[in-house]
Amino acid sequence: MRTVQKALAGACLLFGLSIPLLAAVYAIGSGDDFELEDSAEAGVALVVFGLAPTALGGWLAWNLRHSNRQISQSLSLQQEQMFLQLLQNQAGDLTIIQFAAAAQVPIEQAKAFLDQKAQVLNASFDVKDTGAIVYRFPL
Template sequence: MKVVKKLLAICFLLFGIPFSTMAVVDILNPQTTPKDKSDAIAALTILTLPSTAIGGWLIWSLAQQKRKEQALILEAEQKRISLIFLELVDNNAGSITVFQLARNAEISIKDAKQYLDDKAKEPNATFEVNEEGNMLYRFSL
C-alpha cells in the first residue's frame, strides 16, 4: 500500500507542479490573450491545483503513517526493556548492574545506564558501588 501511495503521490506532483507553474506564468504574462488567461485559470483550478493538493496530501499521510509506526516500534522496545528489567530485578533480589541490563536487553551500555538512572529516580531505589567497582542499582521488591 505504501508503494502505491508513493507512486500516486509522485505522479500527482509531477503532473501538478510543472503544469501549475506553466498556468501561473501564462496568467501573469501581460502578452497572453484574455482567452488564454481564462483557459489557464480553468486548467489551474480544475486540473493542476487539485493534482498538487492530492499529491501533497498523500506525502503528508505517508509521513504521518511512518511517524506512527516509529512510535509503535519505540513503545514496543520500551516495553521489552521494561520486562527484561523487571525480570532481572526479580531474579537478582532487587539488584541490577548496567552490564546485566545491556547484555540481557541487547542495548548499548550508554542506553542501559540512562535507563537505570531514570529508574533510580523512582521511590525506593538506591545505588551503590560493588567490590568490582561497578554501579549496583537496588530496587525494593
C-alpha cells in the same frame, strides 16, 4: 521498506508542492494574457498533479511517523518488562551490564534507563571492588 516509503513520501511532496508553485509563477508571469480557459486548465492541473501527490506524500509521512511512534512505545514496554523480570530474578540487585545484555541495548542507554528507574523507585547504589555500580531496588 521504510526507506522506500520515505523516498516515495519525499518525492510525492516535492512533486505535489512544486506544481502549485509553478502554476502561480505561470499565472503571475502571464499577466494580462492569462484567460479564464487557462484558469480552468490550471485548476484541473493543480488538483490532479498537485493535490493528489501532496495528499499521498502527506499520508505516507504521517504513516511513517505513526509507525515509528508505535515501535518506540513497544520497545519501551519491552524494556520495562525486561527490567521487571531481571529485578525479580536478581532479588532487586542489578548492574548496568546485566540490564544492557538482557535488553540488548547500548551501555549508555542502559545506564540512563537504570538511573531514571532508580530515581523513580528510590533505589540505592553500591560500588563493587571492580568499580561496577549495583543498583539495589526495594522489592
